[in-house]
Amino acid sequence: MGKGSKNLDDDQQQESSVMTTSSSVINENGNGKGQYTWEEIRRHSNKKDRWLVINNRVYDVTKWVKHPGGQMVLNHYAGQDATEAFQAFHPEITRVQKYLKPFYIGDVCKDDEDNTDDDQALRDDFEKLKQKAIAQKLFTPSRLFFILACLHILAFEYAAYFVVFRFGTGWLPYLAAIVFYVIAEAQCGWIQHDFGHLSVFKKSKWNHLLHQIFIGFTKGASADWWNHMHFQHHSKPNVIDKDPDTRIEPAFVIGDKIPIRAAHRDVKYGKSFPYHLQYLYFFLAAPLLFPLYFQFTTIRHAIKRRKWMDVFWLSLFYIKFFTLMPLVFGLFGAIKLLFIIRLFEGTWFVVVTQSNHVVMDVSHDDEKSSWFRMQLKATCNIDQSYFNDWFTGHLNFQIEHHLFPMMPRHNLYKLKADVMDICRKHNIRYISKPMGQAFVDILTSLEKSGRMWRETYEELMHASKTIN
Structure with missing residues (x-):
């Protein structure tokens, strides 16, 4: 390539x-x-x-x-x-x-x-907002915020090991260990995201180093794999065949264009998948994304591309986990524990990330679309609260994050009013919704896309039979 x-x-x-x-x-x-x-x-x-x-x-x-x-x-x-x-x-x-x-x-x-450039006025307004953010030092991170964020992740991971070694294998310490470890893994997902976007340190090399350590040692994944996937998503969000998050067939079809394409393909090759049921099997399939796909894909990526520092750090995660946990649960017990942790971690990750994107427009590339318009078309927010901020890693401000991916997440909320003003001026939708509604909308969107696939598939099959 x-x-x-x-x-x-x-x-x-x-x-x-x-x-x-x-x-x-x-x-x-x-x-x-x-x-x-x-x-x-x-x-x-x-x-x-x-x-x-x-x-x-x-x-x-x-x-x-x-x-x-x-x-x-x-x-x-x-x-x-x-x-x-x-x-x-x-x-x-x-x-x-x-x-x-x-x-x-x-x-x-x-x-x-x-x-x-039909969007020049919009680009000018966005540039003014960017300069305003720079003047207000919104790209300057809070050291205290990120120190506390890292410490609370390490504290939860330590607590997971502590309860099982101190209180044994009873159901209560076992459940507590799962809860603590899932929190540590999910919150590490947000902090490694900060390092990956170079939003913590002024020097890129320090961001890259901490990114490798946290995503590798704490999560058992490859920083280079994350970069490869995530920057594609940010550069062309919800763009068909460019954003990796739109390439989720054969399990799911999203938007209103991919289902039509999938129906034509299925009729052509004489096989189909029950996409019309995808809103029902979403919560069965999505949790398996981490333990059965990402966990192995990220390791394969690091080895195949010879990212040996990534291999080193993620190897330490597995050495740590499978040295300590088998002492209490045995080898197969430790494997089962990691699988359960990955299930809940994956569910947490998927419902947060997909509530911001899968419900929005999914379309082909428009090379003349401005950065502002492209990001607003593909993203939406979840309403702010202290819990929502923590649970989503401040990605409830997904719109502002996509507009300014290098801005420290604790400052994203400060731009919401200004972004909304630009949206009103240029007649662009700005969507923010309660967390519960955001999660329900994932299923609603999947049901709609699946129904489009089925209707198109049945029409094409009927037309094919009529011709024959």
Whole structure:
């Protein structure tokens, strides 16, 4: 993936060279770099030939194989303007730009009429809000907040081990250990999310290190795997075939477009899955996501991609757990305990994350959509309370988090009123709902999508039988 245009055959290379020459000119300042139209830029939109634009500068990132955010993020913006996404994910812009310099090939033509932007006023208002947030130091983390967050995770994990070693294997200490460990794992999910988004330390290297330690040693997962999945989601939320959270077939279909596509596929290949029942088996299938899928996928990812530091830290988790817990429960008892913990941890994670996204619009990519509009279309909030903030890791402010992914989560609520003002000005929906309603809406949305699949499938089958 992303190995460059060397995989093209000679004819394709010659064609690419002709297209580039015919649509580019030398800059007036004589720096030898080209000027490119958007028509030309959009031609370079696949993983073997990808250009992207940042601040009207064109970069050929085809051979950038060590991008920290992963290859897929670059693929998702191939042939597009990535300026707003670039600014959202990189705290040290000046330092990052030096890595872009070798890939710079020219600029967007100033007189390119195809580059009209219907969302420019919205982009301007969003930029003003960003500058206001910077002036109010909302990107500055509270050290006390994150110290307490980390300590309370470690305290709950310690409590899980303490109760079983102190009080034995009775049902009450066993239940208490499960509760304490599930809380530690779920809350670690939120703190590793903070480190992964570089929102705790000014220096990226410290965020990366703590990210590896917490997601590895406390959760038994790979930081690189998380980056690979999560930054795709943020860069193109709810975008079909780009956001990994939309690629959940064959178990589920979401939105109003994927069910139609799935129905045509099922009729074509003569097989089907009972998607019309997905709202019923959701709470059976979703909890198994962690113990039967993520747990093994993350380990495989780290080994396959030779992320040895990730392997080291996640190995320590399993060494710790299967050294201590078997002393009390035996090996099979410890395996059963971990499976139960993963079930509840997975349920917690899924209901929080999906309440913000699966109920929203799921659609194909719109390359001209502004960052603000794209995030609001795909996200919604859960109403604020002290419990909701803690239970969701402040991801009840999912809208503000998606707009400003590097902002420390304890400051997200301070922008809610301003974001709502922009939404009212530009006639954009801002959705916030009670937690109970948010969880129920997951099932409602799944039922609707499943019903669309069944109706389409039955219509297609009936039409096929009629023709035959």
